[in-house]
Amino acid sequence: MHTSSGRVLVVGGTGRTGRHVVSLLRATGVPLRLLVRDRARAEAELGPGLELVVGDALDLDLGPAFAGVDAVVSTLGSRDVHGGLRTVDLPATTRLVAAARDAGVARFVLCSTIGAVPTPGIPPHMLEWFAPKGEAEAVLRASGVPFTIIRPGGLHEGPTADPRMIDCGHVARALVAALTRDDALGATFELSNARLQRPDADPLLGARV
Ligand SMILES: NC(=O)c1ccc[n+]([C@@H]2O[C@H](COP(=O)([O-])OP(=O)(O)OC[C@H]3O[C@@H](n4cnc5c(N)ncnc54)[C@H](OP(=O)(O)O)[C@@H]3O)[C@@H](O)[C@H]2O)c1
Numbered sequence: 001m002h003t004s005s006g007r008v009l010v011v012g013g014t015g016r017t018g019r020h021v022v023s024l025l026r027a028t029g030v031p032l033r034l035l036v037r038d039r040a041r042a043e044a045e046l047g048p049g050l051e052l053v054v055g056d057a058l059d060l061d062l063g064p065a066f067a068g069v070d071a072v073v074s075t076l077g078s079r080d081v082h083g084g085l086r087t088v089d090l091p092a093t094t095r096l097v098a099a100a101r102d103a104g105v106a107r108f109v110l111c112s113t114i115g116a117v118p119t120p121g122i123p124p125h126m127l128e129w130f131a132p133k134g135e136a137e138a139v140l141r142a143s144g145v146p147f148t149i150i151r152p153g154g155l156h157e158g159p160t161a162d163p164r165m166i167d168c169g170h171v172a173r174a175l176v177a178a179l180t181r182d183d184a185l186g187a188t189f190e191l192s193n194a195r196l197q198r199p200d201a202d203p204l205l206g207a208r209v
Contacts, residue, residue, distance in 0.1 A: 007031040007068050008179065011057060011096060012075030014042050016155060017111060020172030021073050022046055035065050057092035062099035071107040071179050072100055081129040093136040097143045105145055107185070109178045111171065112137050112151045114190050137188070146185055148178035150205065153192025163194035174205045181205075 008025055012018040013034040025032050033051045036042040042052055053065040057076060066072075076092055078084030093110065100108050115122040116134035140147050154165040174191055178184040184205060191206030201207045 007033060007070050009033045009035060009065060009069040009072045010075075011035045011072065012077065012111070014038075014045055015075050015077065016157060017152075017168045017171050017175070018073075018075040019046065020169045021075060021175055022050070024172055024176045025073075026050075033065070033069065035060075035062075057096055058088065062095060063102070066099045066103035066105065069100075069103055069105055071109070072096065072105055073109045073111075073175050073179065075111040075175070077111075081126075085129065085132040090132040090136045090139075094139050097140050097145060100145045101143050107179055108140060108143075108145045108147045109175050110137065110140055110147065110149045111175060112149050112188075114151045114153045114192060114195075116151055119190075148181075148184040148186075149188040150174050150178060151188065151190045151209075153190075153195070161193065163197075164192055166192045166196075170204075177204050 008030055013022045035053050037056055039054045078088035112133045113130050115126050115130040137149050152166050152171045155168050156165045159167050188209050189205040190209050195207040198207045
């Protein structure tokens, strides 16, 4: 892993996908900082020795968390499709993007979702649920911060053959790869087992949309 200052900030590192991201980045030796809501839980789940900034992305002064940060991976999510995506995911991501812009971050890798924008095969009620994820993507695209967006299908802990789903570990590998791949800059990818079957799909990042 090489970035200009090197330090990567992970938001959502205590989550299902974020834990894999943290583990992958740790193995590279890159300087790592995590924004977590609960220090004791983060240390219990991720182990000791990580640089932690403790607070909620909805109201923390994010300046110190972003100081000296070169790249960001956000797997932040509320898990609550009945309102939480609008009251948590969208405003928290908006704050993270503003902080990244102010800090001059060189790459913001955002984990979104398939269905964040109208997509064939996704029922209308789910498109309604996921719309705030699309709005958060739009905030990032408009910010001027160099970005990559990965939209996973349904997340699964471990391998699965379900075409609509994808292993969290695979998503984490894609998010980490997107930090440094030039061909991912400014791009959005959809990542599910079905998307990976598309003839033009990237085997790691999925289908470019
Ligand atoms: N679940 C799915 O099937 C699915 C499908 C497609 C896309 N996605 C998206 O993929 C991403 C990763 O999903 P996941 O299931 O791996 O996530 P997850 O296990 O639900 O973890 C979410 C992470 O976000 C953190 N978080 C939530 N609100 C926060 C806030 N206000 N401030 C700071 N941190 C906050 C959580 O911290 P705590 O540990 O403190 O709660 C946790 O670390 C999310 O963006 C999700 O919307 C999910």
